[in-house]
Every structure is written in C-alpha cells, then in structure tokens.
Amino acid sequence: MSFDFEKVLTFGASGTIGSYIDFGSRPTHAECDITDADAVEEVVARYKPSAIILLAGATDMTRTEAEPAYAYELNVRGTYNVARAARSHGAVMVYASTSRVFKGNKPDPYTEDDLPEPETHYGRTKHIGEIITATLVPKHIIARTSWVFGGKIQNDTKFYGKVFQQLQSGQSEIVGLNDVHGSPTYGKDYIAAIKTLMSEGNFGTFHVANLGIATRYDLASAMALQIKPDAVVRAVGRSFFPTGSPLPTNESIASKHITLRPWQEALVEYLNEEC
Ligand SMILES: NC(=O)c1ccc[n+]([C@@H]2O[C@H](COP(=O)([O-])OP(=O)(O)OC[C@H]3O[C@@H](n4cnc5c(N)ncnc54)[C@H](OP(=O)(O)O)[C@@H]3O)[C@@H](O)[C@H]2O)c1
Structure with a gap:
C-alpha cells in the first residue's frame, strides 16, 4: 500500500525526533501552539492531513516535576486538542510516547503487554495523552520510545x-x-519505523527502540x-x-x-x- 507522506501534518518537527521529518506540513510552535484549540483546528482544517504526527509536548522532565501544570497543559490539553482535530477531520494520529509510562522496576525490558503505571508527572501526563489518543482517534499509532539521540x-x-x-x-x-x-534510540530509526507502520496501516500501541x-x-x-x-x-x-x-x-x-x-x-x- 502506498502512503502519501506529503499529506502528513507534524507538530513538534523542530525538536530532536522531529529533525528527521522531511515530509509533509510542519507548522512551527510560533505558527501553532498545540495548547490553543482554535489554532490547532484552524491548521488542521487548512492542511486537511490524512495523518497527524504529534511530537510536540512537555519534554523537560526537571520542569514537568517542578511545574505539573506545565506537563498537563502540553501533554494533556495539547494532546486533546490535536486528537479532537484528528478525529473530526478523519485523520490517522501518531502519538510519540515514552517508556516513562511504566513504573520502572521490572527486571526485564517492558513490552507492549505490560501495564502502564507511571510514577512522575511527565509519565502520568504522557499516559493520559495515550488514553486520549486511543479513545478519540480510531486509527492511531502510539509509539513509545526511550533515551533518544539525534538532531x-x-x-x-x-x-x-x-x-x-x-x-x-x-x-x-x-x-x-x-x-x-x-533503550537508546536513534531519532532517525524511530521516524523510519513510524513511516513503516503508517504505510502498512498498522495501528495500535508499539515500542520503538533500537535493540x-x-x-x-x-x-x-x-x-x-x-x-x-x-x-x-x-x-x-x-x-x-x-x-x-x-x-x-x-x-x-x-x-x-x-x-x-x-x-x-x-x-x-x-x-x-x-x-
Ligand atoms: N527525546 C526522548 O528521549 C524521548 C523519549 C520518549 C518519548 N519522547 C517523546 O517524543 C516527543 C518528541 O520528543 P523530542 O525529544 O523530539 O522533543 P523536543 O526536542 O523537546 O521537541 C519538542 C518540540 O515540540 C515543540 N513544542 C513545544 N511546545 C509546543 C507547543 N505548545 N505547541 C507547539 N509546539 C510545541 C517544540 O518547538 P519549540 O522548540 O519551538 O518550542 C519542539 O519542536 C515528545 O512528545 C516526547 O514526550 C521523547
């Protein structure tokens, strides 16, 4: 199945992982703040994407723990705004999530079968973002990763x-x-894996990390x-x-x-x- 990546809209393309997005529309933070529901709706209505990749979020973990409201504003409200627009426009949504949704005390690597049990504001808000995405957007890819290098x-x-x-x-x-x-992960490999999932129409929750x-x-x-x-x-x-x-x-x-x-x-x- 061929997939037109020019019809993909990405939020957060200027970041570490986003630096490997070389396709589609990539509004900057200044052009569209994901915490502004009207701005998100306007951008999605303008580009009419077939898929939306959400990379934007609260990623400064020192700040998310010191200022939980910052974590909730971006990772919960921002995700809700994007998921709602994806749903109303019938777009696929790809949500970048994290191994921090897990408690972090298992002796082996966490797999897709393990239940999230986050311990931090960052982890909790990313988990809520996953729930919002899965609940609102029928065709979604939740791609958890960890310790990303790149850009x-x-x-x-x-x-x-x-x-x-x-x-x-x-x-x-x-x-x-x-x-x-x-699990150290190259942003370039993460985006390549997401592109494969998208072009195969493979939806659900996936762990995407280097071996x-x-x-x-x-x-x-x-x-x-x-x-x-x-x-x-x-x-x-x-x-x-x-x-x-x-x-x-x-x-x-x-x-x-x-x-x-x-x-x-x-x-x-x-x-x-x-x-
Ligand atoms: N890096 C990791 O190790 C890692 C691991 C697991 C999961 N993740 C997840 O992967 C995603 C991307 O991570 P990353 O490391 O690439 O992040 P990053 O380097 O911090 O980049 C974040 C991006 O989001 C944009 N952004 C921030 N606030 C925004 C807002 N209110 N509205 C619109 N755009 C906004 C930033 O633009 P400005 O810089 O212009 O504000 C930037 O483009 C995040 O959701 C993160 O939770 C990352």
Whole structure:
C-alpha cells in the first residue's frame, strides 16, 4: 500500500525526533501552539492531513516535576486538542510516547503487554495523552520510545549533548550512571519505523527502540570510544546526581512487533555522520 507522506501534518518537527521529518506540513510552535484549540483546528482544517504526527509536548522532565501544570497543559490539553482535530477531520494520529509510562522496576525490558503505571508527572501526563489518543482517534499509532539521540547535538542540553561537550572540550574524566537501564534510540530509526507502520496501516500501541539495553555509563563509554578514546569514563550510582524526581531503575523497552538495529551501530552512525 502506498502512503502519501506529503499529506502528513507534524507538530513538534523542530525538536530532536522531529529533525528527521522531511515530509509533509510542519507548522512551527510560533505558527501553532498545540495548547490553543482554535489554532490547532484552524491548521488542521487548512492542511486537511490524512495523518497527524504529534511530537510536540512537555519534554523537560526537571520542569514537568517542578511545574505539573506545565506537563498537563502540553501533554494533556495539547494532546486533546490535536486528537479532537484528528478525529473530526478523519485523520490517522501518531502519538510519540515514552517508556516513562511504566513504573520502572521490572527486571526485564517492558513490552507492549505490560501495564502502564507511571510514577512522575511527565509519565502520568504522557499516559493520559495515550488514553486520549486511543479513545478519540480510531486509527492511531502510539509509539513509545526511550533515551533518544539525534538532531543537532549542540542543541541537546541533556545527556548526549553534555557528554559530547565534555569529550570535545578535552575533559579527561566523565561519569555515567551504571544502575539505571534504558533503550537508546536513534531519532532517525524511530521516524523510519513510524513511516513503516503508517504505510502498512498498522495501528495500535508499539515500542520503538533500537535493540539492546544500556546504562548511561555504557553510552558515555561508547561515545568516548568514538570521540576521545583516552578519556576515563567512571561508573557512578544514582545517588551521585541529585534529581527532582525519583529515577526508575529500568526504562528499557522491547517490542513484540518491531526490531530495529542495535543501539551501538545506530549511535556510531549518528556520531560519525551528524556530529
Ligand atoms: N527525546 C526522548 O528521549 C524521548 C523519549 C520518549 C518519548 N519522547 C517523546 O517524543 C516527543 C518528541 O520528543 P523530542 O525529544 O523530539 O522533543 P523536543 O526536542 O523537546 O521537541 C519538542 C518540540 O515540540 C515543540 N513544542 C513545544 N511546545 C509546543 C507547543 N505548545 N505547541 C507547539 N509546539 C510545541 C517544540 O518547538 P519549540 O522548540 O519551538 O518550542 C519542539 O519542536 C515528545 O512528545 C516526547 O514526550 C521523547
């Protein structure tokens, strides 16, 4: 089945994952604020998309935990506005969700069969966003991911950007947590997987992550190997970094339907080709 990606409308295309959207209409935040229901309806009515990808949301987890209203405004109200417009215009909706919908204490990677039990405002609001999407939009794809790398690394103020900056500036020792596990995922592979699901008309909830699990220590070590092989990477435990919210011990996900390449291969490609 052929799918016309020029008829896709994406909210949040200027972000990390959105930087791999090279098709369709991509209104900026300034052109359409998803928390403004009238603005969302106007944009959707204008473009008449066959599908809407929602990447825009509250992604600053320090802020979502300090300001729950910020998380609810974007991830709940914003998602509701987009889902309502998708429904009324008969569009497919793709909702980018997160492994943070899970409690984070399972010994193995979470699969699509596990029940969400979020512990944070971020996780709860993303879970509510999933429920809104699934309830309002008959043809939906909920694509959960985790620990995404991609886009301009200089714009990344989180883990990958910080480690890159530390290694580039010649810092001889960097630290990485070795007691929190996740599924590193290349934004480029995530978008490719979503495109496949869309073109196959495959709807439902999916885990979309590169193969394998890692700790931040594993990731920092893999990055050092590419950027500054003589850097010392030191493993530390969760108590080393004070955070505003409890960190889960396991954010890794696996899919019963989708297999992407190993994260190590994807990370090397990202560092060599984009950084
Ligand atoms: N990155 C990850 O590791 C990860 C993991 C799991 C799930 N996800 C989910 O994947 C999605 C995309 O993540 P990301 O890391 O690519 O996010 P990001 O880099 O923070 O980008 C967010 C995007 O949303 C836009 N945006 C923010 N507020 C908006 C508003 N009120 N109205 C319209 N647009 C708005 C931003 O535009 P401006 O910059 O102009 O405001 C930006 O384009 C999010 O829903 C996130 O929950 C991400």
